[in-house]
Amino acid sequence: MSPIGPVDASQVPRYNGPGTFARLPRLDEVTSTDVAIVGVPFDTGVSYRPGARLGPAHVRASSKLLRPYNPALDVSPFKEMQVSDAGDIACNPFNIDEAVTDIERGADALTGDGTRLLTIGGDHTIALPLLRSVARRHGPVAVVHFDAHLDTWDTYFGASITHGTPFRRASEEGLIDREASMHIGTRGPLYSDQDLSDDKMLGFAAVTSPEIEIDGVAAAIERMLARIGDRPVYVSVDIDVLDPAHAPGTGTPEAGGMTSRELLRMLRAFAGTNLVGADIVEVSPSYDHAEITGIAAAHVGYELLSAMALPKA
Ligand SMILES: N=C(N)NCCCC(=O)O
Ligand SMILES: [Zn+2]
Numbered sequence: 001m002s003p004i005g006p007v008d009a010s011q012v013p014r015y016n017g018p019g020t021f022a023r024l025p026r027l028d029e030v031t032s033t034d035v036a037i038v039g040v041p042f043d044t045g046v047s048y049r050p051g052a053r054l055g056p057a058h059v060r061a062s063s064k065l066l067r068p069y070n071p072a073l074d075v076s077p078f079k080e081m082q083v084s085d086a087g088d089i090a091c092n093p094f095n096i097d098e099a100v101t102d103i104e105r106g107a108d109a110l111t112g113d114g115t116r117l118l119t120i121g122g123d124h125t126i127a128l129p130l131l132r133s134v135a136r137r138h139g140p141v142a143v144v145h146f147d148a149h150l151d152t153w154d155t156y157f158g159a160s161i162t163h164g165t166p167f168r169r170a171s172e173e174g175l176i177d178r179e180a181s182m183h184i185g186t187r188g189p190l191y192s193d194q195d196l197s198d199d200k201m202l203g204f205a206a207v208t209s210p211e212i213e214i215d216g217v218a219a220a221i222e223r224m225l226a227r228i229g230d231r232p233v234y235v236s237v238d239i240d241v242l243d244p245a246h247a248p249g250t251g252t253p254e255a256g257g258m259t260s261r262e263l264l265r266m267l268r269a270f271a272g273t274n275l276v277g278a279d280i281v282e283v284s285p286s287y288d289h290a291e292i293t294g295i296a297a298a299h300v301g302y303e304l305l306s307a308m309a310l311p312k313a
């Protein structure tokens with residue numbers, strides 16, 4: 001049976017429903033799914049501007065213009081595999097520990113049959129329970145983390161699970177492959193130079209935003225692919241990796257970031273890799289204008305799905 005694709009925009013105008021990502025079918029409308037899109041509307045872990053709990057609905061609404069064929073990778077992702085929208089994981093907004101358990105259980109329930117997840121957040125806290133779930137299936141994974149921030153800080157106000165700490169916890173818990181994980185696009189002021197030495201100890205390499213400017217995207221892709229090799233890879237995209245000009249709708253914006261064109265090109269390089277899951281986080285719609293950030297996030301999702309649709313090299 002061939003996959004059920006998106007609603008045809010030549011038959012039903014794209015501003016009509018449904019409200020699923022890319023107008024794809026809902027999970028309960030398909031018999032099985034290869035990839036599920038799932039929202040995690042959680043933002044109790046933020047340290048500055050809130051609002052990412054409204055990210056999943058915003059990114060879905062901004063994804064209506066996506067078309068079925070991706071010329072950059074010569075693939076029709078929704079023909080190659082069944083992709084469906086699983087709705088949102090309900091998680092406790094008042095208790096971070098409980099929310100993290102809710103998210104991990106929700107992810108486990110969706111992936112028990114081998115389904116891969118593309119998660120729309122939510123703040124970056126959610127990467128921790130998502131990685132716990134992924135590592136249970138695949139063992140420690142190569143994490144490629146696109147972000148202005150390291151997110152390997154230790155605690156904020158004594159709290160160990162926040163949006164600034166998921167990758168330190170993931171490294172401590174053995175969820176990531178310390179030989180193969182890296183940040184892309186990091187930049188901006190830190191608390192001290194110890195942030196960088198701690199980060200290295202935790203197993204992360206980095207291609208910083210200034211390095212991308214100086215050496216170019218091709219060199220960044222080369223370093224990224226060399227680092228991950230043929231390991232199972234999990235991609236986490238904090239939308240604030242983009243310059244605020246390309247993604248104003250986010251909670252902790254930092255000047256001097258990547259363009260959306262550079263980011264989409266880097267994501268296409270995951271075609272042929274063993275991409276076991278991905279998330280897009282930190283879209284905060286109340287700071288967005290003209291859906292700039294929502295549209296960027298929707299295209300990020302589309303390129304990740306396209307890469308997932310192509311066979312492993
Ligand atoms: N946007 C994410 N994920 N983290 C930013 C944390 C920055 C800070 O509070 O210092
Ligand atoms: Zn960030």
Ligand SMILES: [Zn+2]
Nearest residue numbers: 124147151238
């Ligand atoms: Zn982050």
